[in-house]
Amino acid sequence: MGNRGEKARTNLLRWTRRPRRTWPFLVFIVPVLILGYTLYDAARPVALGSLIEARERPSAGSVAGYYSSAKTAEAARTPSVETSTGLSDIEVRRKLDILARTRLPSPPPSDTCDDLMVLVDREHHLPPGYEPPNLVSVEAHGAPVYGGEMMLRRGAAEQLGRMARAASAAGEEIMVSSAYRSYAHQGVVFTRLVSIYGEEQARWTSAPPGQSQHQLGTAVDFTNSAVGYKIHKAFGHTTASAWLMEHAPEYGFALSYPNYKEAETGYRWEPWHYRYIGVENARSLEEDGITLQEFLTREGVEPRC
Ligand SMILES: [Zn+2]
Structure with a gap:
């Protein structure tokens, strides 16, 4: 117990x-x-x-x-x-x-192709349907032309008119021999050159359709009486060409295919061919001392339209 x-x-x-x-x-x-x-x-x-x-x-x-x-x-x-x-x-x-x-939108059609800085070259093409906006007669804006009617985008035509008046005042003759060319028109030009020189040679001096700056409505070819109103390298040795080299950037134009830059641009020297990129851009290109090709590649606006 x-x-x-x-x-x-x-x-x-x-x-x-x-x-x-x-x-x-x-x-x-x-x-x-x-x-x-x-x-x-x-x-x-x-x-x-x-x-x-x-x-x-x-x-x-x-x-x-x-x-x-x-x-x-x-x-x-x-x-x-x-x-x-x-x-x-x-x-x-x-x-x-x-x-x-x-919901991120894809760029609207013609958005980048209308950009003054869009890169168009051997690798960057414009589609057949691309047409630039606001094409106007360059003659109506005061630029003398050789041949039929020449068209450029309004801003380019206005500046071209100012530049032609300034050149004339300085005693230089510059005439527009070619301006806007549609995809189809470029096709005709290129095919004709291929038939004369063969494709390899034609590619050095002209572009197949879609690869030409002329389709942008901002590129222009100059000539004058000193070279018999032809598009020819001899234009590069005229005083008019020297005046353009010095003053074109003030009006927003840049020489597209300079001498000794064939490897970079893919084109032989074209002292007659200028492209409008806007006054500010042309001046900064000149200050940087680079070619239009380098400048546009650096800016990186690719054609999406
Ligand atoms: Zn040209």
Whole structure:
């Protein structure tokens, strides 16, 4: 009886001691764990949000940048609680990201081909259907022409008229022998040259359709009485050519195919062929002392139309 009583007392003691060791855990540790998890859970979306923004920070000035900034601003206006769709703000941001990417517009037709800086050469072609906007008569803008009607884009024609008047005032004769040529017209010109000189020779002095700057409506060929109104290298040795070399950039024109640059441009020296790229661009090209080919390659506006 005494033994059994002793055993019961010991069991009772064990039972009463156990809760005493468990209570500190229940009273202090569990609330600390709950509080810790609550704080972690509240901080996590903020940390994740910053991480997503940091990773996808838009590059300045890009189209993607515009959309990225727009959607970030939109996401910032989105309340950081669960939305009516049942999505957290992180999930909403992710969906906005996907939407922004899928809605990125492809450049509208003629967008880059109309750019004054678009690169057109052996590798960068214009499609058969491309026609430049605002073609006007160069003669009506004060530039003398040799042959039939010559057309250029309005801005180019206006500057050409000013340049022709300035040349005339300086005692130089410059006449326009060729200006805008459509894809089809270029095809006729090229085929005729191939029939005379063979394709290999023709490619050094003329472009197959789609590869000519004349299709842009900003390129012009000059001639004058000193070379019998022909398009000929002899034009490069006239005082009119020297005047153009010096003053054309003031009116936004650049010599497309300079001497000793055949390997770079793919064309022999064409002292008669100038392209309008705008006054500011022509001046910066001149200041940098580089060719039009180098300048346009550096700017990187490729024909997408
Ligand atoms: Zn030309």
